[in-house]
Amino acid sequence: MSNGEQESNLPLGLDVGTSRIVVARSVDKTQQPQYESQLNAFITMPYSKLADSLLEREGVFHEVCGGELVVAGNDAQRFAEVFHVETRRPMLRGVLNPQEPHSLPVMRSIITRLVGKAGVAGRKVFFSIPAPCAEGDQSIAYHEASLQQILKQLGFDAQPIQEGLAVVFGELGSSNYTGIGISCGSGLCNVCLAVLSVPVINFAIAKAGDFIDTQAAAVTGELATRMRVLKELNFTVNGLSGDRVQNALAVYYDDVIQTLANTLRSTISSAQRLPKLDQSVPIVLSGGTAMPKGFLKRFATALRPDDFPLKISEIRLAEDPLNSTARGALMAALC
Ligand SMILES: Nc1ncnc2c1ncn2[C@@H]1O[C@H](COP(=O)(O)OP(=O)(O)O)[C@@H](O)[C@H]1O
Ligand SMILES: [Mg+2]
Structure with missing residues (x-):
């Protein structure tokens, strides 16, 4: 993110998808938005000082979390292939994965990496949420509140938008x-x-x-x-x-x-x-x-x-x- 943008107050669009998180930012209103995405996935490795510093040196997006090294986002796929492990997923069927204890911290770090701090307090971001399924409650309320909190802590004024409606806004002008x-x-x-x-x-x-x-x-x-x-x-x-x-x-x-x-x-x-x-x-x-x-x-x-x-x-x-x-x-x- 450029310094100019960090200081600006331009709104953002955030697609919080089960497999990819995408941010859209407008440079100015006449131009096409710019997009950046990260895989909504991670892997963990046992912590060691050496592994930590090697990842650091390679410029790999990682964090130390409870005695483990967590590699999240696009780098997760690469490392999963290197170590022959499956990537883990913070979300399942459109919402935070209830079986995954790392889901919230990983989502927080991927989102923070993509959108950064608001720069100007109250900067607007609209983030996508799923619609209800016929199968019943998917814990959408909890999912939405958790994202709201992550974005608020970064200084944003965050509003949810249902994904289908976002497509209408994006494509049916x-x-x-x-x-x-x-x-x-x-x-x-x-x-x-x-x-x-x-x-x-x-x-x-x-x-x-x-x-x-x-x-x-x-x-x-x-x-x-x-x-x-x-x-x-x-x-x-x-x-x-x-x-x-x-x-x-x-x-x-x-x-x-x-x-x-x-x-x-x-x-x-x-x-x-x-x-x-x-x-x-x-x-x-x-x-x-x-x-x-x-x-x-x-x-x-x-x-x-x-x-x-x-x-x-x-x-x-x-x-x-x-x-x-x-x-x-x-x-x-x-x-
Ligand atoms: N070229 C492609 N052909 C078929 N499926 C694709 C292709 N590209 C992505 N996908 C599939 O689309 C899904 C991801 O789409 P995306 O719209 O990013 O989903 P989400 O918003 O749920 O993260 C994955 O199931 C992926 O395998
Ligand atoms: Mg999506």
Whole structure:
């Protein structure tokens, strides 16, 4: 972070995702935002003075915590590969991971690294939070309050924004912030129907990238991290092929897409106070899980737009799917 920015009072957008945390900052209002991200992951190693000073010398992002060395963020992946261990994750299915004692301190250090101190007290930051799932309480209140506290301690005036609404802010300015924003991440797919920037329907499904990785790993006997790498490297959502890993990925990708389309349809159909919309509305898809070739087409087929409770004008992919939520959070903060 530059000194100039440290002293400035420009708002920030923060996407607090299950696998990545992204900050969006505007240099000035006419330019595209700048993005910076860190993996929301860490590994621990037993503390030794030597290891500590070696990490220091290598410029590796780490902290000493209760007799252990904690390497967090992007460096965690590199060190996990070096030491053949799995990275640990502070979040699970969209919220702080209740099974992980290190979750809060690790998130605090990654967020601090990305946003820094507010510089000017009361500087605005909008941070993404998940929508509720049909499966019930995901401890969103605790998650939200914990992030609020981390950001407040850094001097920010922090406000939560639901992830689907952030996508609407980031991508649907041209339709007056009316339409459906969807973020397909790792823990959840978050959905919001907004009319003139007001959220009308908000929900999440607990099937997304992590679900695909773990299920495909379970049926092929491979590691989930390997599934993730193969999925991100070259996977096309186009039905079954001769390769068993690709087939397993295709089956669970389809499960995610069908569940998303069906839940969107049933939630809108059963909504009691749906505003009367004469015009048709756009749908925009974002997030890492929406990136493979064929995803958009498959989703459009599963949604059956001709027989949908709302008129749909278009279904498209966000231009920069991995930064969409952070961008929208920043837009909302600038409003
Ligand atoms: N090119 C890609 N193809 C398929 N999946 C991807 C790709 N890039 C990222 N992903 C998946 O997207 C998810 C991360 O997306 P992201 O929007 O950053 O999620 P979150 O906000 O939950 O951290 C992970 O499950 C990751 O494996
Ligand atoms: Mg995200």
